Amino acid sequence: xxSTRLAILALAAASAAFLTGCATQNNAKYVDAKGPNTIxxxxxxxxxxxxxxxxxxxASLLASGVLERAPxxxxxxxxxxxxxxxxxxxxxxxxxxxxxIALNQTGKVVTTTTMGPDGRVEDAMAADAGAMGAxxxxxxxxxxxxxxxxxxxxxxxxxxxxxxxQVTYTFQLSLTxxxxxxALWEGEELITKQGQRSSxxx
Amino acid sequence: MKILLPxxALAALGLTGCATSVNTVQxxxxxxxxxxxADQRVITDTTLARKLSTVSVNEAKVSGNLLKIQVTLExxxxxxxxxxxxxxxxxxxxxxxxxxxxxxKQIQLEGREVRAISSIATNPRAVDFRLKVRENK
Numbered sequence: 189x190x191s192t193r194l195a196i197l198a199l200a201a202a203s204a205a206f207l208t209g210c211a212t213q214n215n216a217k218y219v220d221a222k223g224p225n226t227i228x229x230x231x232x233x234x235x236x237x238x239x240x241x242x243x244x245x246x247a248s249l250l251a252s253g254v255l256e257r258a259p260x261x262x263x264x265x266x267x268x269x270x271x272x273x274x275x276x277x278x279x280x281x282x283x284x285x286x287x288x289i290a291l292n293q294t295g296k297v298v299t300t301t302t303m304g305p306d307g308r309v310e311d312a313m314a315a316d317a318g319a320m321g322a323x324x325x326x327x328x329x330x331x332x333x334x335x336x337x338x339x340x341x342x343x344x345x346x347x348x349x350x351x352x353x354q355v356t357y358t359f360q361l362s363l364t365x366x367x368x369x370x371a372l373w374e375g376e377e378l379i380t381k382q383g384q385r386s387s388x389x390x
Numbered sequence: 391m392k393i394l395l396p397x398x399a400l401a402a403l404g405l406t407g408c409a410t411s412v413n414t415v416q417x418x419x420x421x422x423x424x425x426x427x428a429d430q431r432v433i434t435d436t437t438l439a440r441k442l443s444t445v446s447v448n449e450a451k452v453s454g455n456l457l458k459i460q461v462t463l464e465x466x467x468x469x470x471x472x473x474x475x476x477x478x479x480x481x482x483x484x485x486x487x488x489x490x491x492x493x494x495k496q497i498q499l500e501g502r503e504v505r506a507i508s509s510i511a512t513n514p515r516a517v518d519f520r521l522k523v524r525e526n527k
Binding site for chain 2: 236240247255287293294295390
């Protein structure tokens with residue numbers, strides 16, 4: 189009789205612990221943004237997708253050895269247009285900023301923030317201050333022209349069979365030498381996800 | 391006994407169907423001369439160690455002064471397996487270096503497939519590395 193009561197108590201305690209464990213799963217918690225427990229979704233480019241694409245493209249660019257061909261290091265690079273041909277509204281800085289920081293860390297490339305496609309500069313104040321400084325000093329403004337430009341395109345391909353969906357995001361980049369307009373390096377990275385619904389963790 | 395034979399045959403067929411291992415052909419006398427790295431392995435997941443083995447580790451310098459590490463892995467199972475891995479980079483003063491593009495990456499290996507994973511340290515101060523591998527759950 190005593191052993192039966194003990195068994196019931198133990199079972200109740202285990203059930204309570206199990207239920208408590210389940211209950212906490214729905215609560216918000218911090219996860220490592222670069223870790224393997226982030227959400228994988230089929231309808232958007234996730235943070236791990238940007239990270240993987242940037243990592244592979246930077247590795248391809250560095251392994252190509254083209255960055256050493258610039259006449260002076262660090263070479264100046266300007267970010268040109270990155271076309272978004274996906275169905276998602278994304279900020280392409282999610283890709284380019286990572287690449288810029290990584291290339292900056294190598295000491296081989298610096299990015300200009302006072303030049304941009306269609307005259308849209310990233311740091312308008314720096315551009316204006318530079319122009320104002322040169323004007324006050326009675327000199328012509330000497331803007332460092334980029335040696336390279338980085339352009340690219342994001343593509344999306346969706347297919348499904350039955351309830352299984354598949355989405356492929358393609359990240360394409362070209363590094364062009366300004367003086368001759370030739371693409372010295374071109375890289376492409378594909379990320380394919382397949383499943384029926386989004387999931388937590390890889 | 392009469393029933394057992396077809397059941398065994400079906401089971402054998404089923405097992406053959408699951409085996410999707412990769413056959414490979416390569417040069418009998420490889421011409422490449424990799425610079426191998428003497429490695430130290432720390433096993434905390436014996437199940438993973440049984441499924442995935444490290445064939446070799448080699449290094450190279452790319453873009454002049456950046457360390458590149460390539461680790462060749464083999465899926466020891468005949469079934470496809472997915473793993474996640476991460477390279478950490480360590481500077482000459484022992485400090486770990488961070489980069490916006492580091493983080494866990496995924497690799498899927500077919501049955502008995504041998505494939506290399508590699509990474510390039512974006513910081514020229516990197517002299518050492520640490521590769522972490524975990525099994526996808």
